[in-house]
Amino acid sequence: xxxxxxxxxxxxxFIYIIDIGFNSDQNSKDIFISDQExxxxxxxxxxxxxxxxxxxxxxRIITNLIEEEILYREALLLGLDKEDRIxxxxxxxxxxxxxxxxxxxxxxxNDLIGFYNANKDKYYIQPTFTFKHYFFSAESNSGERSQxxxxxxxxxxxxxxxxxxxLGKSFSESSLDEISGNFGRQFxxxxxxxxxxxxxxxxxxxxxxxxxxxxxxxxxxxxxIAQVLGKVEVDLVAYEKEEAVSNYINKIKSEYKVxxxxxxxxxx
Amino acid sequence: xxxxxxxxxxxxxxxxVYLLTxxxxxxxxxxKRPVLSLFKKTQxxxxxxxxxxxxxxxxxxxxxxxxxxxxxxxxxxxxxHTKYSFDAYVFGVTASPDDAYNYAKGKGIQHPLGYEMKLxxxxxxxxxTDHGFYMGMIQAYAxxxxxxxKNDFAKPFHNLNRPENLTVDSAGERSAIFSSVLGQAIxxxxxxxxxxxxxxxxxRNTQLALKxxxxxVHKSAWADVARSANEHNDPGTFTTFIGYEFTTSTDTExxxxxxxxxxxxxxxxxxxxxxxxxxxxxDLWTWQDGLxxxxxxxxxxxxxxxxSNGQMFEMETFKGGAINKAYAEKRMRNExxxxxxxxxxxxxxxxxxxxxxxxxxxxxxxxxxxxxxxTYSRPSGGYVREAYLNGLTLEFSNQGNPxxxxxxxxxxxxxxxxxxxxxxxxxxxxxxxxxxENRGSxxxxxxxxxxxxxxMKAFNQPVSTVKFDEGEYANTGFTQWGASGLxxxxxxxxxxxxxxxxxxxxxxxxxxxxxxxxxxxAGYDLASIDLSSDALISQAYDKGxxxxxxxxxxxxxxxxxxxxxxxxxxxxxxxxxQIIKGWIDSNSGTPHEKVYDAACSDGLSVDPLTNRCPDxxxxxxxxxxxxxxxxxxxxxxxIWNDPEFDPxxxxxxxxxxxxNPTCRWSTWDAIKAGHKPREDLHExxxxxxxxxxxxxxxxxxxxxxxxxxxxxxxxxx
Numbered sequence: 010x011x012x013x014x015x016x017x018x019x020x021x022x023f024i025y026i027i028d029i030g031f032n033s034d035q036n037s038k039d040i041f042i043s044d045q046e047x048x049x050x051x052x053x054x055x056x057x058x059x060x061x062x063x064x065x066x067x068x069r070i071i072t073n074l075i076e077e078e079i080l081y082r083e084a085l086l087l088g089l090d091k092e093d094r095i096x097x098x099x100x101x102x103x104x105x106x107x108x109x110x111x112x113x114x115x116x117x118x119n120d121l122i123g124f125y126n127a128n129k130d131k132y133y134i135q136p137t138f139t140f141k142h143y144f145f146s147a148e149s150n151s152g153e154r155s156q157x158x159x160x161x162x163x164x165x166x167x168x169x170x171x172x173x174x175x176l177g178k179s180f181s182e183s184s185l186d187e188i189s190g191n192f193g194r195q196f197x198x199x200x201x202x203x204x205x206x207x208x209x210x211x212x213x214x215x216x217x218x219x220x221x222x223x224x225x226x227x228x229x230x231x232x233x234i235a236q237v238l239g240k241v242e243v244d245l246v247a248y249e250k251e252e253a254v255s256n257y258i259n260k261i262k263s264e265y266k267v268x269x270x271x272x273x274x275x276x277x
Numbered sequence: 278x279x280x281x282x283x284x285x286x287x288x289x290x291x292x293x294v295y296l297l298t299x300x301x302x303x304x305x306x307x308x309k310r311p312v313l314s315l316f317k318k319t320q321x322x323x324x325x326x327x328x329x330x331x332x333x334x335x336x337x338x339x340x341x342x343x344x345x346x347x348x349x350x351x352x353x354x355x356x357x358h359t360k361y362s363f364d365a366y367v368f369g370v371t372a373s374p375d376d377a378y379n380y381a382k383g384k385g386i387q388h389p390l391g392y393e394m395k396l397x398x399x400x401x402x403x404x405x406t407d408h409g410f411y412m413g414m415i416q417a418y419a420x421x422x423x424x425x426x427k428n429d430f431a432k433p434f435h436n437l438n439r440p441e442n443l444t445v446d447s448a449g450e451r452s453a454i455f456s457s458v459l460g461q462a463i464x465x466x467x468x469x470x471x472x473x474x475x476x477x478x479x480x481r482n483t484q485l486a487l488k489x490x491x492x493x494v495h496k497s498a499w500a501d502v503a504r505s506a507n508e509h510n511d512p513g514t515f516t517t518f519i520g521y522e523f524t525t526s527t528d529t530e531x532x533x534x535x536x537x538x539x540x541x542x543x544x545x546x547x548x549x550x551x552x553x554x555x556x557x558x559x560d561l562w563t564w565q566d567g568l569x570x571x572x573x574x575x576x577x578x579x580x581x582x583x584x585s586n587g588q589m590f591e592m593e594t595f596k597g598g599a600i601n602k603a604y605a606e607k608r609m610r611n612e613x614x615x616x617x618x619x620x621x622x623x624x625x626x627x628x629x630x631x632x633x634x635x636x637x638x639x640x641x642x643x644x645x646x647x648x649x650x651x652t653y654s655r656p657s658g659g660y661v662r663e664a665y666l667n668g669l670t671l672e673f674s675n676q677g678n679p680x681x682x683x684x685x686x687x688x689x690x691x692x693x694x695x696x697x698x699x700x701x702x703x704x705x706x707x708x709x710x711x712x713x714e715n716r717g718s719x720x721x722x723x724x725x726x727x728x729x730x731x732x733m734k735a736f737n738q739p740v741s742t743v744k745f746d747e748g749e750y751a752n753t754g755f756t757q758w759g760a761s762g763l764x765x766x767x768x769x770x771x772x773x774x775x776x777x778x779x780x781x782x783x784x785x786x787x788x789x790x791x792x793x794x795x796x797x798x799a800g801y802d803l804a805s806i807d808l809s810s811d812a813l814i815s816q817a818y819d820k821g822x823x824x825x826x827x828x829x830x831x832x833x834x835x836x837x838x839x840x841x842x843x844x845x846x847x848x849x850x851x852x853x854x855q856i857i858k859g860w861i862d863s864n865s866g867t868p869h870e871k872v873y874d875a876a877c878s879d880g881l882s883v884d885p886l887t888n889r890c891p892d893x894x895x896x897x898x899x900x901x902x903x904x905x906x907x908x909x910x911x912x913x914x915x916i917w918n919d920p921e922f923d924p925x926x927x928x929x930x931x932x933x934x935x936x937n938p939t940c941r942w943s944t945w946d947a948i949k950a951g952h953k954p955r956e957d958l959h960e961x962x963x964x965x966x967x968x969x970x971x972x973x974x975x976x977x978x979x980x981x982x983x984x985x986x987x988x989x990x991x992x993x994x
Contacts, residue, residue, distance in 0.1 A: 053427060147911045148880075170809075175794060175843040175912060176349070178811045182342050190398060193846045215846035216911045239334070 040078050047071065108257045116245050124245045125234045131244070132237045135184040136229035138200055140221050142210075144174035147217040155211035155218035162208045162220065175216070182227070192219070200226075299470065323480040324550045325567050330503035330519065331543035341513030344769035347814045348784070350794045351766050351776055353402030354381070354695045355520065356537050356580060356619060356687030360438075361407040361498045362522075365691040366415040368707035371438050372693030374405040374505035380694040382515055389438075389707040394694040397847060398792070400763075401771050402516035403509075405502055405693075406537045409521040409549030413498020417491060425491045465489070484553045492548075499548055507543045512772045521549040523577060525556045526646075527595075532588035532654075533646035534558055534595075536577040536612070537687075538565070541777040544573060557595045559604070562611040576780055580616035580689065583624040584646035587658030590680055592667060605677025613825075614780055617661050617787045617967055618686040618762035620696065620705040621646065625933075625967060627656040630663050634872050636855075636935065639962065640789070642757040650738050651754050665929050665970060666859045666868035672927070673866030683783025683825045683969030684931070686762025686790075695763075697790030699962075700902070702760045702942035709755075716755035718946035718955065720748025729753075747952045756958055760942050761789040765966075767823070783825025783969045786932075791964040792845040795854075797824045797932045799971045803837035804916050813841075824931075825969040830976060833924035838971075840875055841914040842934040848964065849936040850909025852878050853890045856917055860928035875917040878910040878937075885920070895937035897961045899954060902940035909937040924975060931970035935963045 050070050054062050062070065090096050116124075125132065143158060145151035149172070158169050176191050189197035196214040203226045210220035234241065358365045359374050369389035372380075380386045381403035385395035417423045418431035419438060425431060466486045467473050477486035484490045499521070506517040520539035526532055536558065538549070550564045558577075565575045582589035594600055617624050622642025631637040645654040657663065661684065668680030688695030689705060696703045704710040713719035721729055721742065729751045733741030742749045765786045766779035779785060786795055796814065800821025806813055817839050822828050828836055844851045854876040861868050874883045877890030884891065895908045919930075938961040940948075947954040954960050 148913075172809055173811045173813045175796075175841065177345070177347060177814075186399075216843065 040075060042071070042074065042078075046074070050074065104257075105254045108253045116242060116249070121238065121241050121245060122234060124248070125237075125241050128244070129231050132232060132240070134230050134232055135186065136200075137182040137184050137227045138188065138203070138223055139179075139181045139183075139225040140223040141179045142174065142222065143169055143171035143220040144178075144216070145211070145218045146172040151217035152211075155220060159208070159211055159220055171220075172217070174219075192216070295470075299475070321480055322567070323482040324546055324548060324554065324564055325571065326547045327544050327571060327573065328500070328503075328547050329544045330500065330507055332504060332507045334508075342770070344775070346769060347818065348767040348769055348779075349771075351401035351516070351768055351771055351779075352763050352788075352792055353400050353404075353516070353766070353776075354687045354690075355402070355404040355406065355518065355539055355578065355685070355764050356522075356616060356689045357403065357405050357693060357695060358407050358522075358689070358691040359405055359502075359693045360416055361413045361502060362691060363408055363411040363415045365407070365707065366419065366438065367434075368691055368709055369438055370692050370707045374407075374502050374693075375508070377405050377693035378403055378505060378509035378517060382509070386694055388692060388694075388703055388711055390711040392703075394692065394696075394703060397698065399515075402518070402764075402766075402776055404518040404520040404537075404539050405506065406520040406522045406539070407498075407502060408524045409499075409538075409551040410524050410553060411490075411495075412502075412521065412549065412551075413494050414489070414491065416498070417494040423491075423494070425489070425494065428489065430489050481554075482548070484551070487553070496548060503543075503545050510543075510773060512770075514771060516771055516773050516776050518773065518777070519543070519545045523549070523551065523558075523561050525552045525558060525561075527586070527588050528556065530586050530588070531645050531648055531652070532586040533581050533584040534579070534589060535581055535646070536561065536579045537616070538575055538577045539777075541574045541773060546573075559595060559607070562607050565611045566607070574777070575611070576614070576777075577612050578614050578616055578685065579612060580619060580687070581621050581624070581642075581646050582615070582659045582661065582664070583622050583627075583642050583656075584644060584654050585659050586645050587655040590658050590661070590664035590667060592658075592671065600671055600676045600679055602675075602677035605671070605679035608679040609681055612682060613783050614683040614685050614785055614969070615661055615664075616687050616762075616764075617684045618789055619689040620758050620761060621689060622757060622759065623761065623789070624660050626660045626662040629656050630660055631870060631872075634857075634870075636872075636933070636963070636965075639965070640757075640759045640761065644754060644757070662857065662859065662870060663868075666861070666870065669859070669861045669927050669929070670866045670868055673861055681972065683780075683785045684787045684967050685764035685766075685780070685785050686787035687764050688762065688790075695790075696760050697763060699760045699790075699940060699942040699964075700945050702945065704755060704758055710753070710758070713946035713950055715751055715753065716758070716946070717743075717751040717753050718756065718943040718958075719950035719952055720745075720750055725751075743957075745955055745957070747947075747955070750955060756943060756955070759789075759962075763788045763790055763792070765794070784823055786824065786966055786968045788966040789962075789964045791848045791936060791966070793848070793851070793934050793936065793964070793966040794843045795932055795934050795966050795968055796839070796841040797968045797971065798822065798839040799828045799836050799930065799973075800839075801831050801834045801836055803839045806839070806916075808914055808916070822971060824971060827972045827974050829974050830924055835918060835922045835924070836973070838875075838917040838919070838930060839915075840917060840932055841912070842876075842932075842966070843912045844910070844936070845964075849904055849939050850878065850895075850911060851913050852893055852895060852909055852935045852937045852963065854913045854915065855933040855935065856919075856930055857933055858919065858928055858930050860926050863926055871921075872933075873917070873919075875932075876913040876915040878913065879908060893937070897938050897940060899940070899944060899960050900948070902945060902948060904937060904939055926973075927975055928973045929970040930973070932966075932968040934966045936965065938963050 051062060051067065054066070054070060084090065145155040145158070158171065161169060185197050185200060188200060193215040196212055196219070199209070199212045199221070203223055205223055205226060208220055208222050211218040212221065357377050359372050359377050360366050360370050361374070371389065372386055376386045380394065380396065381400045383396055383399035385393040388394050415434055418426050418434035419436060420426055421435055426435065465488050467488055471486070474486045477483055484495070485492060502521065503519045506519045509515065510517040518539035518541070520537055523536045523538055525534045527534060546568065550561055554560065561577060565577065568575055579589055592600065594604060618640070623640040625639070626634060626637045627641060628638045643654055643656070644651040664680040668678040672678040688697065690696055691706050692703065696705070704716055710716040714721050714725055726742065726749065730741045733752070738752065740752050743752045765788060766776045767784040768775040768779040796817070798817040798821040800817070802820050803817060806816045806820065810816070821839070838856060840854050840856070842851055842854050853874050856873045856875045857870065858873065859868065859870045873888045874890045877883060877893070879893050881891050881893060883889065893908050894905065896905045941959055941962045943958045944954040944960045
């Protein structure tokens, strides 16, 4: 009796070995479906339909799951995942999210101060200028008239015939951006070096010539961090997220060798 | 046994009571007899429930410029969609309201096709106005982690805007999805006995009864829109408005009756009032009146009247009743300004309506908005100049004037970023028109033809391509769209209150995206003002009324009109300033209109016989879009008098400022693609600005709607 069992065992072992030998990749054809996977599908089904699935329906859900898995594996075997941009991007996106999400800590005060100091220019409060001007419209010979007027001013002659400017005569606390918005970029460059309480010009704008008189210039400054703390924090978190991904890429980039055809010609 | 009987009875009573309640409600809804209106009192109006969306911000130490009593021109856009709009999300847009506001402040943001969109110069104000209807829902359908995305109707949207799906190829499919959204597919209500139907009724919130609607998602999208607006509002520098679009239309013809609503506060209702609440704009105004009673001021601004099949400015009400004074007052109380120009064409006038206006054929879009297949929109009733005239006629027949509105422009972009520049144009609907091939300005490449066929099938358009010398082009209809426009407010300072007040008193003008600025005054002694004086504007304010206001008869004197226009410092020089007059004759109320040139560039003068400036000779090169140098004016300023003024005739006057011709976006596109421009499209256009009108009122008894702006007193008469 015991011997017979032993014989069967040997035959079984023999078949098993042969099987391994002939179908070495057979193991990858096993599909394991975990209890968890099934219960989560069933609960999704429930929340959609509003009742538990019947036995029939459960078996259909599982069949679908199996068939999907089979098609997926066959596609992998055929190499359909290779060179597919959508799959590439999706995977790249997944790993970027993963790298971004690993950072959830609230930045410390030191981090904030450090970030603020490193990016001070982002929070710089621009200088402002309070000035008035004589405007000479390009519509009537502004070049000559403004030159003549400037000479008059130098001779302390107060009787200047200028034109009204569309946006008015006096500007108070205007930043360089505002000046550039009202007069044009070129004109705003004249405020880079400021002489107070003196008629300057004539300077060209998009609308004609101007002789300006700057009454007050308030220097630009870096606000104390307390004033911009909220903004610094938002910026820092965003920065760290981007940083995490690019650090990760840089770290592993060195392990890759990139080969590109240097002679590639683009079609125009 | 007895106990059992009781239980049975109770069990029986519950459904009977439920059914009876439902029956009562249905009576109340469909039958307006007062017997049952008692029941109505149990309703609460969810759309009038207010929420404070203000954001805690550190107190700014920034110095704010003092208000300018002569007012500054602030340039902005109050018609911007982001990913929360049901259609924008389908178009591949992932820009959030925060992205949109950052764009307006001058930062570059990404187009769905991957290129950068950036303004040459920041804007002064901006309002994100996503469609209130289904706000935020499509995004929730697309996000497979939400409960609602697990429904069948949500399936087509799954993962729609994952980066890998953002391709030009997907345009056809996207368009098909868009049509299905507009269709009834997702608008199915729950069955009549469903408890959510009851809840919908009790809170006057119809959308709760819809199968595909998730109120939490909807409210949180709206809260994010409001939060973002408050977050980015920066008094003195940059103004935002909480806003949304009321996307309604007429039932069978699909006439576009869309309006944008903006709020002058950081407090807003818990949800926007939408087309699911009612298709009738009068109900919107009732809601706005209700909010005003609660201290929340709003205005609504109609747009794309050109695509309304003549129904935006009808001679009758939405339901076909006669317009009366109460209607006119209600409409004007809530809709002080109208969007005259935007990406989907310009609605000033149409060549068929103004055959004597040589500039009427400008950026005409002659299809009904969103029609499938694209369907002709009847011009009459769809353009603002005719509406002004019809308003006078309605007033003549003692019905009140519901069309006494001011003018603004805006973009209606669906990418978060307005496209105002002809030379750097990305149109409106993201993936669908983000490339020159798709919008029909460059010939289709081989592979793209088939895609275009599929796309057009989805659009239900029989002819998918058109052939010209340079090749085969997409016949998408996007060729009628354009790089427009901006809203400009004359306000004391760049704050919400100040700009909102300018909108209400109609002291606004519209541009086609250019930053032309224009002043316009009328009065009886303006000719005495020295035009070369610096006090010119403050004197004009003292002695006259400005755009948007009424000028009352003063002893039958003839008025003076003062116009002053300044060119866009980065744009083409000005060619001419025109005054457009409309009036009705005093016997029959018959409308008339006339276009007068008031000031010409290069020192040229107006021919008094033709009322036209001579040609200033400005040219455009179609090969590289360069324009003639040294031709045109940097500013134009004049006092104008109406040569045919009659003090007894009711009339209106508005200004149109024209730049020298420049290349249209389609020409720029063609040049960039290395082709000649399509011969059936305008190669050039004249960028322009329109002021709100000034209305001349012959006698005080003629005023049926009190103007919100200033008036000149009648003195003793």
